[in-house]
Amino acid sequence: MTSRTGFFLLSGVLLLVAVICVGEGVQLIATGKLLGIGIGLCAFVIPAIGVWFLRQTIRFGRASERLARELEAEGGLPVDELKRTSGGRIDRASADAVFARRRTEAEAAPGDWRAFFRLAVAYADAGDVPRARKAMQHAIKLREAFDSVAAG
Template sequence: MTSRTGFFVLSGVLALVALICVGEGVQLIATGKPLGVGLGLCAFVIPVIGIWFLRQTVRFGRDSERLARELEAEGGLPVDELKRTDGGRIDRASADAVFARRKAEAEAAPGDWRVFFRLAVAYADAGDVPRARKTMQHAIRLHRTTGADATATGGTGTDRPARSNA
């Protein structure tokens, strides 16, 4: 099952669960008992949380794909230079070497979303998906603050000074 197919299947399941929760919530509120009304109102919160999570996931996927298309147009997508085992798995030492190089690039250019995009890919290749996601989110934030200005002016987005957290 591809990621996209899995996403649509889980989205459908979420919609079904949301409908069931709302239906059960209405029935609980209709009892008129304080506990039933309280549980019924809580049943309305579950679909809201699920829909919010789904929205965030769709937004993240859309934004990261947009960055990938932009990098591809610039010729800056990371090249797959990883060594693989006979079974097709990524060689850990190879992934660590690429990761170290990408991390050094990100430290050298902390305001460039492109290096953080490539670092996120390196994290994913190394098997650290939570850090890959956080790093991609950072790249998306950097693109929003520097990429839009650079696109409008024809610059690269790296000529702006990095913002200080102090």
């Protein structure tokens, strides 16, 4: 199963659970009892948070893909330059070397979204997913700022 298939499957499950929670919340509120009303209102809040999180994740994925397509069209998409073990795992020293180079590039060009996109890929290759996500979010913000300056 690809990650995209898994994402859509889990998104569907999340939306199904949200619909069920809202339905149960309506029934609890309809009891007219104070406790039922309180729990029923909570049954609205929890799915709303889940749907908000799903929306943010989709927006992040689309923006990341847009940047990747643009970078690929420019010929600047990072290629897999990592050394691997005989078992196919990424060699840690190789990932650290690529990461150090990408970090230096990003520090040298703090306003370049391309450098931060490549840094995000290097973070991901090094196994640091939270920092990879932050670097990609920064690249997206830089690109959006560039778009707004170019439009205005």
